[in-house]
Amino acid sequence: xxxxxxYQFYQQKHADGKQRWGLRKLSVGVASVxxxxxxxxxxNHAVSADTVSTTTPTDATVQTDSNVADHQGSEVTLRTTxxxxxxxxxxxxxEEKVVATNPKDAMQGQNPTQGQDTTxxxxxQTNANETTQNTTNVDKKDTEVTPTNDAKTPATQNATNxxxxxxxxxxxxxxxxxxLAALPVRKAETTTSTDPTTKEASTSLPMSKQDIKLDSQPxxxxxxxxxxDNWVYKNLKRYKDSSTAKxxxxxxxxxxxxESGRYYFGGVANYNESYHAIYLLARSNNxxxxxxxVTILHTVSKNIQEAVVAPGESKKVEYNGTxxxxxPPIFTNYDGTSVSIDLDGIEKGNNVxxxxxxFAYGFDTGISGDPASMGNGFMTxxxxxxxxxxxxxxxxxxxDELAVPKSFEGVAYQKYTITGEAPxxxxxxxxxxxxxxxxxxxxxxxxxxxFRLDKHVVVxxxxxxxxxxxxxxxxxxxxxxxxxxxxxxNIPDVNDHYSFFxxxxxxxxxxxxxxxxxxxxxxxxAKDGSEDKSEVRVHYIDVTGNKSSLFVPGDxxxxxxxxxxxxxxxxxxxxxxxxxxxxxxxxxANTVNGTYTIDHHDEYVYVVKKTSAEKxxxxxxxxxxxxDKTKLTDDEKxxxxxxxxKNNPGLPEGTQIAVxxxxxxxxxxxxxxxxxxxxxxxxxxxxSAEKxxxxxxxxxxxxDPKKLTDDEKxxxxxxxxKNNPGLPEGTQIAVxxxxxxxxxxxxxxxxxxxxxxxxxxxxSAEKxxxxxxxxxxxx
Numbered sequence: 001x002x003x004x005x006x007y008q009f010y011q012q013k014h015a016d017g018k019q020r021w022g023l024r025k026l027s028v029g030v031a032s033v034x035x036x037x038x039x040x041x042x043x044n045h046a047v048s049a050d051t052v053s054t055t056t057p058t059d060a061t062v063q064t065d066s067n068v069a070d071h072q073g074s075e076v077t078l079r080t081t082x083x084x085x086x087x088x089x090x091x092x093x094x095e096e097k098v099v100a101t102n103p104k105d106a107m108q109g110q111n112p113t114q115g116q117d118t119t120x121x122x123x124x125q126t127n128a129n130e131t132t133q134n135t136t137n138v139d140k141k142d143t144e145v146t147p148t149n150d151a152k153t154p155a156t157q158n159a160t161n162x163x164x165x166x167x168x169x170x171x172x173x174x175x176x177x178x179x180l181a182a183l184p185v186r187k188a189e190t191t192t193s194t195d196p197t198t199k200e201a202s203t204s205l206p207m208s209k210q211d212i213k214l215d216s217q218p219x220x221x222x223x224x225x226x227x228x229d230n231w232v233y234k235n236l237k238r239y240k241d242s243s244t245a246k247x248x249x250x251x252x253x254x255x256x257x258x259e260s261g262r263y264y265f266g267g268v269a270n271y272n273e274s275y276h277a278i279y280l281l282a283r284s285n286n287x288x289x290x291x292x293x294v295t296i297l298h299t300v301s302k303n304i305q306e307a308v309v310a311p312g313e314s315k316k317v318e319y320n321g322t323x324x325x326x327x328p329p330i331f332t333n334y335d336g337t338s339v340s341i342d343l344d345g346i347e348k349g350n351n352v353x354x355x356x357x358x359f360a361y362g363f364d365t366g367i368s369g370d371p372a373s374m375g376n377g378f379m380t381x382x383x384x385x386x387x388x389x390x391x392x393x394x395x396x397x398x399x400d401e402l403a404v405p406k407s408f409e410g411v412a413y414q415k416y417t418i419t420g421e422a423p424x425x426x427x428x429x430x431x432x433x434x435x436x437x438x439x440x441x442x443x444x445x446x447x448x449x450x451f452r453l454d455k456h457v458v459v460x461x462x463x464x465x466x467x468x469x470x471x472x473x474x475x476x477x478x479x480x481x482x483x484x485x486x487x488x489x490n491i492p493d494v495n496d497h498y499s500f501f502x503x504x505x506x507x508x509x510x511x512x513x514x515x516x517x518x519x520x521x522x523x524x525x526a527k528d529g530s531e532d533k534s535e536v537r538v539h540y541i542d543v544t545g546n547k548s549s550l551f552v553p554g555d556x557x558x559x560x561x562x563x564x565x566x567x568x569x570x571x572x573x574x575x576x577x578x579x580x581x582x583x584x585x586x587x588x589a590n591t592v593n594g595t596y597t598i599d600h601h602d603e604y605v606y607v608v609k610k611t612s613a614e615k616x617x618x619x620x621x622x623x624x625x626x627x628d629k630t631k632l633t634d635d636e637k638x639x640x641x642x643x644x645x646k647n648n649p650g651l652p653e654g655t656q657i658a659v660x661x662x663x664x665x666x667x668x669x670x671x672x673x674x675x676x677x678x679x680x681x682x683x684x685x686x687x688s689a690e691k692x693x694x695x696x697x698x699x700x701x702x703x704d705p706k707k708l709t710d711d712e713k714x715x716x717x718x719x720x721x722k723n724n725p726g727l728p729e730g731t732q733i734a735v736x737x738x739x740x741x742x743x744x745x746x747x748x749x750x751x752x753x754x755x756x757x758x759x760x761x762x763x764s765a766e767k768x769x770x771x772x773x774x775x776x777x778x779x
Contacts, residue, residue: 206403208393210420214410218362219264219280220251221415231358234368235269236276236299243299247278250295250304259286262293263411266381267359268341271373272352273325275300279341279355287386287411290336296329311336316344327352327377338382338452346377348454355379361413362439380452384411387440389518393423396431396524396568396598397533412442418521428525432598443517446554451510457481457502459510462552467600468514471552476502485550488512524598534596535565536572536603540579544608549586551606559607566596574603581615582607611673612652618667618675620647620682629685631661640665640682688728689749696723699760703767706738708759716741716758 215221223230223244232244247267254262266281280295294317296305301321309315314332319325327343334340346354354376356367387410393403403423410416418436443449443463451459456477461470467490474484481502489495490512497511527533543556560579564572574592578584585606592603624643626636637659644657644665654670663679700719702712713735720733720741730746739755 205401206393206423206425208391208403208406208420208423210391210406210418210422212406212408213417213419214408215362215415215417216257217251217255217264218415219267219359220248220255222359222364223248223251226364231267231269231364231366231368232278235271235278235356235358238275239299242302243278243297246297246299246302247280250280250297254282256285259284259289261285263384263414265360265362265384265411265413266339266357268379269356269358269368269373270325270329270343270354271356271370272327272343272346272354273298277319277325279329281339281381281383283383283411290333290383292331292333292339292383294331307331309333309339333383336383337385338380338450340378340380340452340455342455343377346375348375348377350375350377357381362415378454380454382412382442384413385442386410387412387442387518389416389440389521391418391434391521391523392519393425393523393525395428396526397530398535399601402428402525410440412440414440416440422523425525427528429528429531430523431526431531432524434521434523438516438521441516441518441520443514445517445519446552453508453510457508459484461512461514462554463514463517464552464604465600465602466517466520468512468516470512470514471550472510472512474500474502474508474510485548487550490515522599532567533565534568534598534601535563536574536592536594536596536601538562538564538574538576538592538603538605540576540582540605540607542582542609543585543606546585551585551604553604556606568596568598570596572596576605578605578607581610583610583614584608611671612655612669613667613673613675616648616650616669616675618644618648618651618677620644623682623684624663625686625690626663626683627686627691629663629679629683632659632663632683636683644677644682687749688731688745688747689743689751692724692726692745692751694720694724694727694743694751694753696720696758699758700739701762701766702739702759703762705755705759705761708735708737708739712759720753720758 223232227233227244228240230244232247233240236243251264254264262282262284264280264282266279268279268281270277270279276299278297278299280297282293282295283289284291284293290311292309294305294307294309294315296307296317296319297303298305298319298321303319303321305317305319307315307317309331311333312335314330316328316330318328325343327345330342330344332340332342341355343354346352352375353370354373356369356373356376357365357379358367359365360381388407389410391406391408392401393405394400395402402425408416416438418434422430422433445463445466448460448462451461451472453459453474458475459472460475461472463470464487469487469489472484472486472488474481481500484500486498487495488498488510497509499507499509502508538561539553539558540560540562541551541553541556542559543551546555548555559582562574562577564574566572572592572594576584576590576592584590585608588606592605594600594603620643622643624636624640626632632640640659640663641657644667645651651667652670656668658666658668659682660666660679663683665677665679665682667675667677669675696719698719700712700716702708702715708716716735716739717733720743721727727743728745728747732744734742734744735758736742736755739759741753741755741758743751743753745751
């Protein structure tokens with residue numbers, strides 16, 4: 001199991017030798033400096049190129065919040081399974097006070113270095129046929145977004161229901177199970193679904209009156225607000241004013257509130273031209289259109305080239321005019337969710353000028369200058385896709401929804417501003433509010449996303465919780481790279497990065513930049529009188545059959561839940577209570593460790609079903625008797641198998657039983673497990689009396705069957721031995737006066753044969769031999 005706060009686990013278990021990085025928090029996320037490797041941007045995705053600027057960011061500001069409670073034993077309350085509820089009477093004493101710290105973003109404007117890139121998994125993207133986004137000219141004003149939730153629509157469904165999807169209140173596309181794992185809705189007083197397992201939040205919950213404004217053209221906003229301090233101006237050596245004005249004109253011409261408009265998400269300066277070229281990357285306002293729209297401005301001539309690149313295609317755009325480049329750009333649209341620019345002929349490390357990523361993810365990166373462009377012939381960036389983001393109003397102690405969640409739609413990385421006051425909730429006090437401005441995160445808890453490092457290497461990242469814990473695995477041309485699966489958090493220089501080698505011993509470094517999810521906008525309320533309370537739900541996730549040793553909640557199905565509670569700031573060390581018929585999964589500890597906080601209410605314990613061999617203990621009451629226990633006959637083997645099945649009626653269907661010549665037996669279950677039983681527990685050799693059936697062909701004739709003479713007894717014995725040559729050595733035969741005979745074998749067994757089967761009385765003629773002493777004389 002993995003605790004959000006278990007950073008020591010990550011450090012010890014997944015420590016890597018690593019290059020030194022300087023990481024800084026921006027208002028939009030984390031920036032990192034690694035000399036001579038990759039470019040890193042901020043929290044949601046990073047633009048990837050081949051080297052970094054020599055500019056060093058200033059120190060980030062970290063603000064520490066502390067809520068330290070008195071020592072108090074943690075209370076364990078309830079376990080819930082799909083079939084029953086059972087009380088768990090376990091308590092754990094908290095021995096230490098822990099101050100919860102929350103890193104706070106530093107001021108925007110520090111220079112983020114260029115870095116890695118994320119390519120979203122196309123199978124995880126929002127359906128392209130969904131509603132398109134409306135944009136307006138930013139010279140007029142920001143777009144005002146009407147929240148999609150309706151007062152008549154039930155709020156989010158209970159996230160702990162096994163096998164059910166979490167349904168957003170606004171009726172948009174259902175989120176997958178665990179997408180709200182960090183914020184489960186459990187105030188389910190009204191059930192409107194016909195499915196008895198589906199719980200929905202009470203429609204009596206308060207409604208928020210807040211509104212959301214979206215910046216419909218952030219690149220244009222940036223240039224208007226900073227006429228001579230924007231990314232275009234700073235990346236030009238000549239024609240700065242006229243080129244900046246031309247870029248502004250291009251953006252204004254395409255900023256419309258219908259599907260004919262474009263949303264510009266990337267800006268790159270090509271330093272390879274003596275008169276730098278500007279590349280503008282855009283997508284259509286029509287979110288059904290996944291084409292990449294490229295505009296190239298040649299600054300000396302103000303010539304403009306345009307190209308449209310369909311998903312799965314690449315286009316090389318040649319230019320032979322004044323200030324033309326020796327290395328023409330190749331624009332690639334991978335799948336409608338990520339794109340790249342490749343300066344044809346420039347390889348990483350070449351001592352030639354390349355590209356600088358000046359604008360990405362809705363803001364000016366602050367990167368410029370020759371050193372930053374040197375050798376950078378390749379960069380990738382995601383193409384923003386439609387995202388539904390939800391504002392939550394929750395109980396800080398439990399994570400329960402206290403008001404109907406408020407949802408709004410935009411595209412990934414688009415800047416939003418929340419206006420209006422958070423709802424007032426009877427009996428609760430608002431304790432912590434999110435920033436009112438931010439950038440829409442494309443990440444959902446439980447979903448997986450591709451993070452492209454270069455043309456070949458992609459890191460698949462699966463989001464575990466709203467705080468940015470991820471599981472990552474690196475792939476080279478679609479094949480997993482061995483030993484590259486890790487859990488990563490986002491604490492700089494602690495657990496947020498790792499390095500690995502790809503094929504050909506090329507070194508790569510991945511930094512986790514996911515610091516938020518699209519359900520991470522949360523207002524926290526404290527219940528009056530319970531301001532220091534907190535609880536954590538321990539979810540047991542069945543990952544049977546999963547070959548990984550590092551798990552995320554989406555890898556399996558929840559089979560049970562425990563709940564522990566304590567005070568904010570206290571630590572918990574809970575001994576897990578593994579459900580019946582389950583074992584802990586590979587590499588899982590038997591405790592859950594962490595600190596009670598206002599924003600972390602879920603822990604995950606990964607379990608696997610016990611195999612049939614673990615659950616069963618096949619036995620037999622009576623052994624099968626065989627003639628020779630070292631060499632069973634086929635019939636005897638069948639008898640052994642039948643005896644096992646008779647004595648173990650609970651064997652699963654499809655169980656195979658193989659009996660060896662010596663009786664050693666293997667029981668193969670359908671799940672692949674097996675039991676073995678040695679022959680000495682299943683068979684025993686028959687006694688001589690059981691194997692033999694002594695008989696005589698001809699009875700011994702005696703004078704008086706009721707009173708055999710000694711000689712007649714000897715004759716009976718001899719007759720038995722003659723007719724039964726297989727009698728074991730040492731067999732004793734005792735013949736009684738009436739012919740009843742006991743055969744005593746050396747193994748202690750015996751046979752008995754009645755006299756009538758062994759002797760018969762002689763006929764008179766046989767007994768008598770009439771004679772006369774004197775002959776009778778006759779004539």
